[in-house]
Amino acid sequence: MDLRDKVAVVTGGASGIGTGLCRKFRAEGVRGLVIADLNGDAASDLAAELDGKSYAVDVRDEAAIARMVTETEAEFGQVDLFCSNAGILNLDEGEFWATSSPNDVWQRNWEIHVMAHIYAARACLPDMMRRRDGYFLHTVSAAGLLTQPFTAAYATTKHAAIGFAESLAITHGDHGIKVSCLCPQAVDTAMLGGTDGGTAGLDGILSPEQVAEAVVQGLREECFLILPHEQVHQYHLNKAQNYNRWIGGMRKLRRSMRPPTLP
Numbered sequence: 396m397d398l399r400d401k402v403a404v405v406t407g408g409a410s411g412i413g414t415g416l417c418r419k420f421r422a423e424g425v426r427g428l429v430i431a432d433l434n435g436d437a438a439s440d441l442a443a444e445l446d447g448k449s450y451a452v453d454v455r456d457e458a459a460i461a462r463m464v465t466e467t468e469a470e471f472g473q474v475d476l477f478c479s480n481a482g483i484l485n486l487d488e489g490e491f492w493a494t495s496s497p498n499d500v501w502q503r504n505w506e507i508h509v510m511a512h513i514y515a516a517r518a519c520l521p522d523m524m525r526r527r528d529g530y531f532l533h534t535v536s537a538a539g540l541l542t543q544p545f546t547a548a549y550a551t552t553k554h555a556a557i558g559f560a561e562s563l564a565i566t567h568g569d570h571g572i573k574v575s576c577l578c579p580q581a582v583d584t585a586m587l588g589g590t591d592g593g594t595a596g597l598d599g600i601l602s603p604e605q606v607a608e609a610v611v612q613g614l615r616e617e618c619f620l621i622l623p624h625e626q627v628h629q630y631h632l633n634k635a636q637n638y639n640r641w642i643g644g645m646r647k648l649r650r651s652m653r654p655p656t657l658p
């Protein structure tokens with residue numbers, strides 16, 4: 396997809412990677428830019444700067460997502476690209492047991508990282524399928540392919556996000572629907588909170604601008620996996636080639652790491 400004259404919606408657009416995407420999309424010449432975020436004030440400030448439109452929405456609210464898509468279609472004629480980018484990070488609690496986060500944390504991760512992507516697809520697909528054209532970008536994480544120590548709820552729901560994206564691509568590819576999953580390791584955003592990123596930071600911390608650059612390239616090439624840290628490709632191959640050895644390597648990595656501290 397070439398972004399010129401397209402209409403793009405970005406959730407979690409008011410900070411970090413989402414803001415990087417919004418700025419880059421504007422520079423690439425989109426004709427409609429919708430910035431959606433729980434933080435309505437920051438979304439509105441960015442929309443004023445980028446000549447976009449902002450929505451204060453919680454992506455867990457299906458009716459709000461549907462309303463935003465309907466209004467965008469009415470104003471701009473269509474949604475060409477919906478970026479489900481909003482996300483949260485919770486570290487495992489207690490003694491860093493994989494089960495230690497309380498149920499409400501698991502539920503919130505599930506709703507933001509998976510259900511929100513389903514709500515976006517449900518809202519956009521009817522018009523996209525009518526036009527036989529449309530694109531979904533899901534900001535996932537390398538943790539969705541490779542897991543990440545100390546963050547079981549995050550890693551598990553990010554895997555589920557990949558699962559849904561695969562279903563979307565397989566079921567609707569013949570209807571003209573394209574899907575990409577953005578899977579970076581550490582990126583310098585509020586989510587990282589000025590830390591070294593723990594295991595996610597071992598291959599370096601990218602800026603949101605570098606990630607946005609990789610996204611534009613990935614969208615142009617219509618790649619299912621967009622991997623701004625190129626090492627992730629080899630790690631993913633290693634996992635597929637020998638699962639047992641990969642688990643062993645990850646256990647070794649975990650033992651070598653200090654549990655991260657919350658920002």
Ligand SMILES: NC(=O)c1ccc[n+]([C@@H]2O[C@H](COP(=O)([O-])OP(=O)(O)OC[C@H]3O[C@@H](n4cnc5c(N)ncnc54)[C@H](O)[C@@H]3O)[C@@H](O)[C@H]2O)c1
Pocket residue numbers: 406407408409410411412413431432433434452453454455480481482483507534535536537578579580581582583584585586587595
């Ligand atoms: N920063 C990293 O190292 C990194 C690495 C891999 C993947 N990611 C993913 O990138 C995406 C963006 O994260 P970021 O690093 O830019 O973090 P960030 O904290 O800077 O931005 C996240 C944005 O999402 C918004 N948000 C959170 N919950 C929301 C909700 N329920 N409804 C609407 N908006 C909501 C926040 O208000 C914030 O503006 C996330 O999905 C994250 O999991 C981040």
